[in-house]
Amino acid sequence: MVSGMTQSHPRISKAVIPAAGLGTRFLPATKATPKEMLPVVDKPAIQYVVEEAASAGLDDVLMITGRNKRPLEDHFDRNYELESALQKKGDAGRLAKVQESSDLATMHYVRQGDPKGLGHAVLCAAPHVGHEPFAVLLGDDLIDPRDPLLKRMVDVHEQYGGSVIALMEVEPEQIHLYGCAAVEVTEDADVVKVTGLVEKPDPADAPSNYAIIGRYVLDPHVFDILRTTEPGRGGEIQLTDALQQLADDEKIGGPVHGVVFKGRRYDTGDRGDYLRAIVRLACEREDLGPDFRTWLRSYVTEEM
Ligand code: G1P
Helix, strand or coil: CCHHHHCCCCCCCEEEEECCCCCHHHCCCCCCCCHHHCEECCEEHHHHHHHHHHHCCCCEEEEEECCCCHHHHHHCCCCHHHHHHHHHHCCHHHHHHHHHCCCCCEEEEEECCCCCCHHHHHHCCHHHHCCCCEEEECCCEEECCCCCCHHHHHHHHHHHCCEEEEEEECCHHHHHHCEEEEEEECCCCCEEEEEEEEECCCHHHCCCCEEEEEEEEECCHHHHHHHHCCCCHHHCCCHHHHHHHHHHCCCCCCCEEEEECCCCEEECCCHHHHHHHHHHHHHHCCCCHHHHHHHHHHHHHHHC
């Protein structure tokens, strides 16, 4: 028996990862390489995101891609030529690294065509997802694997139903970079009820300093809403606007709750944060960390 059948809300098995963005902030690196393939230490950023989905029990991953994104499909596929070369050399360590990314989850791909915004990207997942609740993971947000967020969101969804978003408190002057949620407390210390949402508000109009970060567990009714959601901020179809409608009318798709995340998150879509992510993760690696930390310490004290 599937354990989820004893729960009051269906178990989530599908993850959707929008990955159609042009990555203009990283030009020229992203001229011919998808931004999702930029390495964070020695793994492409997108692999951390797929690993996060898999470790939360989501083994069916749909990527929403676009032109020039073929390397993503290759990365999560087998590479027999490379595997047999490594096998012949007897290099079991590197062989395992090559095979790791193709063994993580069952991968599916759909192209977005017109880049009409995050809401539109999520709507492209409707035929694959069907009528089940599902997760959305944005590739620019890297959540440190030691601070599992998605697993907690899946648990909160099983408890409360509806949709669950990830929230993080930010400085008021940063809120214009994010979707922002008006919230009420619940009995769970890290869970809030979302009463309103606004995409990238001016600080003066922001209902709180709770920023939406790129993890969502969504009720499938969101697709019906997205089909009629008008372009919003930036002329794009915004997922935040569709969630606002879910929060507004609990009869369609249930309530919206937020999990307040206090762990480590890096925005790999921002060059400064991307560098910080690499330095932090490299420092903490068992293989690279000791040497790298020694070098970093002397670099900072002697050269800065
Ligand atoms: C998107 C969402 C926004 C959210 C952000 C998190 O914006 O529209 O609500 O706060 O991701 O990273 P983007 O950064 O893609 O413009």
